Amino acid sequence: MIDEVRILVNPKITADQLYSFYERNDICEEGLGKEVASRVLKHSSLIVGAFEGDKLVGIARAMFDGCSANISEFSLELKHQGEGLKYDNGSLLEKDSHGIGKRMGKVLIEELFGMGATFIDYYLVEDCEEGFFQSIGFEHNTGHLVYYIDRRPYVLRK
Numbered sequence: 001m002i003d004e005v006r007i008l009v010n011p012k013i014t015a016d017q018l019y020s021f022y023e024r025n026d027i028c029e030e031g032l033g034k035e036v037a038s039r040v041l042k043h044s045s046l047i048v049g050a051f052e053g054d055k056l057v058g059i060a061r062a063m064f065d066g067c068s069a070n071i072s073e074f075s076l077e078l079k080h081q082g083e084g085l086k087y088d089n090g091s092l093l094e095k096d097s098h099g100i101g102k103r104m105g106k107v108l109i110e111e112l113f114g115m116g117a118t119f120i121d122y123y124l125v126e127d128c129e130e131g132f133f134q135s136i137g138f139e140h141n142t143g144h145l146v147y148y149i150d151r152r153p154y155v156l157r158k
Contacts, residue, residue: 016034080101
């Protein structure tokens with residue numbers, strides 16, 4: 001089953017496929033509705049998708065300005081993350097039991113470097129996602145603070 005998961009660069013993803021993925025995996029963009037949530041498919045610089053047949057089971061999206069890249073989403077189907085998740089939210093990569101996330105991450109990073117990226121960042125949830133992102137080469141950027149405005153329908157809060 002896991003060997004049948006295909007990792008594709010800039011695949012054709014329909015609004016229905018994306019929204020169904022968000023609904024199945026309790027991803028907050030679901031609350032925006034299908035039309036708004038699917039806008040990301042038209043405006044991302046790079047998309048890496050994981051598919052079981054025609055079913056979207058993972059998505060990683062990045063924005064690239066010619067030098068720097070920001071990964072704006074890295075989501076994986078909950079059933080592929082494994083048991084004992086703290087949050088049960090597919091937009092948090094707590095575990096990668098089947099290695100699908102790692103395969104996606106490798107492709108995403110290679111593509112961004114191939115586009116000319118010299119700096120890649122991702123904002124992750126503390127005490128939850130560090131292990132996964134370290135496993136694909138990310139390091140903690142000490143001394144940097146993150147400020148943001150968040151108007152999503154719901155988000156993980158302490």
